Amino acid sequence: xxxxxxxxxxxxxxxxxxxxxxxxxxxxxxxxxxxxxxxxxxxxxxxxxxxxxxxxxxxxxxxxxxxxxxxxxxxxxxxxxxxxxxxxxxxxxxxxxxxxxxxxxxxxxxxxxxxxxxxxxxxxxxxxxxxxxxxxxxxxxxxxxxxxxxxxxxxxxxxxxxxxxxxxxxxxxxxxxxxxxxxxxxxxxxxxxxxxxxxxxxxxxxxxxxxxxxxxxxxxxxxxxxxxxxxxxxxxxxxxxxxxxxxxx
Amino acid sequence: xxxxxxxxxxxxxxxxxxxxxxxxxxxxxxxxxxxxxxxxxxxxxxxxxxxxxxxxxxxxxxxxxxxxxxxxxxxxxxxxxxxxxxxxxxxxxxxxxxxxxxxxxxxxxxxxxxxxxxxxxxxxxxxxxxxxxxxxxxxxxxxxxxxxxxxxxxxxxxxxxxxxxxxxxxxxxxxxxxxxxxxxxxxxxxxxxxxxxxxxxxxxxxxxxxxxxxxxxxxxxxxxxxxxxxxxxxxxxxxxxxxxxxxxxxxxxxxxxxxxxxxxxxxxxxxxxxxxxxxxxxxxxxxxxxxxxxxxxxxxxxxxxxxxxxxxxxxxxxxxxxxxxxxxxxxxxxxxxxxx
Numbered sequence: 104x105x106x107x108x109x110x111x112x113x114x115x116x117x118x119x120x121x122x123x124x125x126x127x128x129x130x131x132x133x134x135x136x137x138x139x140x141x142x143x144x145x146x147x148x149x150x151x152x153x154x155x156x157x158x159x160x161x162x163x164x165x166x167x168x169x170x171x172x173x174x175x176x177x178x179x180x181x182x183x184x185x186x187x188x189x190x191x192x193x194x195x196x197x198x199x200x201x202x203x204x205x206x207x208x209x210x211x212x213x214x215x216x217x218x219x220x221x222x223x224x225x226x227x228x229x230x231x232x233x234x235x236x237x238x239x240x241x242x243x244x245x246x247x248x249x250x251x252x253x254x255x256x257x258x259x260x261x262x263x264x265x266x267x268x269x270x271x272x273x274x275x276x277x278x279x280x281x282x283x284x285x286x287x288x289x290x291x292x293x294x295x296x297x298x299x300x301x302x303x304x305x306x307x308x309x310x311x312x313x314x315x316x317x318x319x320x321x322x323x324x325x326x327x328x329x330x331x332x333x334x335x336x337x338x339x340x341x342x343x344x345x346x347x348x349x350x351x352x
Numbered sequence: 353x354x355x356x357x358x359x360x361x362x363x364x365x366x367x368x369x370x371x372x373x374x375x376x377x378x379x380x381x382x383x384x385x386x387x388x389x390x391x392x393x394x395x396x397x398x399x400x401x402x403x404x405x406x407x408x409x410x411x412x413x414x415x416x417x418x419x420x421x422x423x424x425x426x427x428x429x430x431x432x433x434x435x436x437x438x439x440x441x442x443x444x445x446x447x448x449x450x451x452x453x454x455x456x457x458x459x460x461x462x463x464x465x466x467x468x469x470x471x472x473x474x475x476x477x478x479x480x481x482x483x484x485x486x487x488x489x490x491x492x493x494x495x496x497x498x499x500x501x502x503x504x505x506x507x508x509x510x511x512x513x514x515x516x517x518x519x520x521x522x523x524x525x526x527x528x529x530x531x532x533x534x535x536x537x538x539x540x541x542x543x544x545x546x547x548x549x550x551x552x553x554x555x556x557x558x559x560x561x562x563x564x565x566x567x568x569x570x571x572x573x574x575x576x577x578x579x580x581x582x583x584x585x586x587x588x589x590x591x592x593x594x595x596x597x598x599x600x601x602x603x604x605x606x607x608x609x610x611x612x613x614x615x616x617x618x619x620x621x622x623x624x625x626x627x628x629x630x631x632x633x634x635x636x637x638x639x640x641x642x643x644x645x646x647x648x649x650x651x652x653x654x655x656x657x658x659x660x661x662x663x664x665x666x667x668x669x670x671x672x673x674x675x676x677x678x679x680x681x682x683x684x685x686x687x688x689x690x691x692x
C-alpha cells in the first residue's frame with residue numbers, strides 16, 4: 104500500500120538518511136525505532152513531504168542545501184513530488200513530533216482545523232470517535248491547547264491527525280515526554296485506532312518497549328540506515344536489538 | 353535552476369584554510385593571508401577611497417555622506433534586529449535626536465562641530481535609551497510598532513507645541529570645516545564601529561544578546577537581567593544613529609522636523625534586506641546600492657517609493673538571504689558535483 108524505496112536525504116554534506124526502504128501494508132502498524140539523531144524525524148518528514156518545504160525554505164534563506172532522493176508510492180501512485188498538503192489530501196497525515204498543536208485555539212477548534220479536508224459528515228463522525236478513544240478530551244473541549252498537559256496535548260495531536268481522515272497515519276515520537284503508564288495506555292490507543300478504523304500506521308519512536316508489542320513489522324534505524332528489519336518476533340529475538348533497546352542480554 | 357540527474361548532487365566544500373584550521377586561523381602563507389585580508393581590505397579601501405574617486409563629481413560626493421549616515425542607521429538596525437531580536441522601526445528617532453542635540457550644543461553652548469558631534473552621539477544615545485526604556489520588555493511586533501511611533505510623535509510634538517524651534521527648526525548651525533573632513537569623519541567612524549560591533553557580538557556580552565534573541569526565558573533563567581542588556585544594546589544602536597544625525601545637522605547646517613521623517617526608518621531596513629541581515633557589513637553594501645538608486649530616481653518623485661517597493665519585494669521573495677550572505681558563501685566555499 105505504501106512503499107518507500109532508496110530514500111536518501113542530505114543536509115548539506117551530511118547524510119541523514121542512507122538508502123532507507125520501508126513498506127507498510129494495508130492496516131499494518133509499522134514501527135521505526137532508533138536513538139536520537141538516527142534519522143527518525145527526517146524519515147517522517149520525508150514521508151509526509153514536510154522535507155520538501157524545509158528544503159525550499161533553506162534554499163530561500165541561503166541555509167543548508169537539502170538533497171532528497173528516492174521513490175515513494177502510495178496506493179500505486181507516485182507521491183515523491185507531492186507537496187505536504189497534497190499528500191495529506193491523498194491520505195498521508197503526519198502527527199508531528201512535539202505535538203505542534205495550535206496553542207491559542209481551544210481543543211475543539213484544534214480538532215476542527217484538523218478536519219478541514221474532511222466532509223462534514225465524516226468530520227462529525229470522527230469527532231465522536233476521537234472523543235470515545237480519548238475521553239479525557241471531552242471535559243477539556245473549551246480549554247486552550249497551550250494549557251493542556253503533555254499527555255492531553257498528545258491525545259489532541261493524534262485526534263487532530265485522525266480528523267484529516269488518514270489512510271496512513273504517521274506518528275512521530277508520540278510518547279515523547281510522557282510517563283510510562285501513559286505511554287502504555289497511548290500505545291494501546293494506537294492499536295485500537297488501527298483495529299477499529301483500519302488505518303495503516305507508521306510509528307517512529309525511541310521508546311521501543313511500549314510500542315514493540317503493538318507492531319506488525321519494524322525497522323531499526325541507526326545513523327540514517329535501516330540496519331535491522333523484521334516482524335515483532337524477529338526483532339525481539341535479535342540479540343543486538345534486545346541489548347540496544349531493552350537493555351537485556 | 354536545472355534539476356540534477358538522479359545520481360548526482362551538488363556538494364559544498366569549504367575552501368582550504370577553513371578546512372585545515374576550522375576557525376582558528378593558522379596562517380601559513382602569503383596566499384592565505386591575502387585570502388583572509390582581501391575582503392576586509394576591499395571594504396576599507398573601497399569606502400575610504402570613495403570620496404577621492406568622486407572628486408570630479410561634487411554632487412555625488414555629497415551623496416557619499418548621505419550613504420554614510422544611512423549605513424550607520426542600517427548597521428544599527430541590523431545589530432538590534434539580528435543580534436538582540438528587537439526590530440526597531442524608529443531609525444528616524446535616532447537621527448532626529450542626534451541632529452537636535454548637536455544643533456543645540458553648537459548654537460547654545462558654542463561648541464565646535466567636531467566636539468558637538470561626539471557629545472551629541474553619547475547624549476543622544478542616552479536620551480533615546482531613556483525614551484525606549486519603558487518599551488524594552490515588549491517583544492516582536494509590539495516593540496516595532498512603539499518604536500515606529502516615537503519619531504512621528506516627536507515630529508508632531510515639536511510642530512504642535514512649537515518647541516525646539518517649531519517648524520523652522522534650529523537655524524545657524526555651523527558646518528564642518530570642509531567636505532573632506534565631513535566625509536572621512538563619517539566613513540572612518542562607520543568602519544571603526546562596523547569592525548567594533550563585529551568584535552562585540554562575539555564577545556561574552558554579544559553571546560548574551562544573541563541569547564536574548566533566541567530564547568529570553570532561558571537567559572532569564574541563567575540569572576541575567578535581560579532588560580539591562582536590551583537597554584545596553586539600544587544605547588549602542590542609538591549612538592550609531594545619533595552619530596549619523598549629529599553629522600547630518602552639521603552637513604545641512606540646520607536641524608528640523610524633517611529629520612524625523614519616515615525615510616530614515618525605512619531605507620535602512622530595505623538596505624539590510626538587500627545586503628543580508630545578520631552580517632553587519634551587508635547593510636552597508638545595501639546602502640551603497642540603494643541610496644544612489646534613490647538619488648538617481650529623485651526626478652521621478654513618488655515613483656521612487658514604487659521602485660523601492662519592487663526591489664525590496666524581489667529581494668525578499670527571490671534572495672531573502674541577501675547579497676552579503678550569498679557572497680560570503682561563494683567566497684568561502686566552492687561547489688562540485690558528486691555521485692551519490
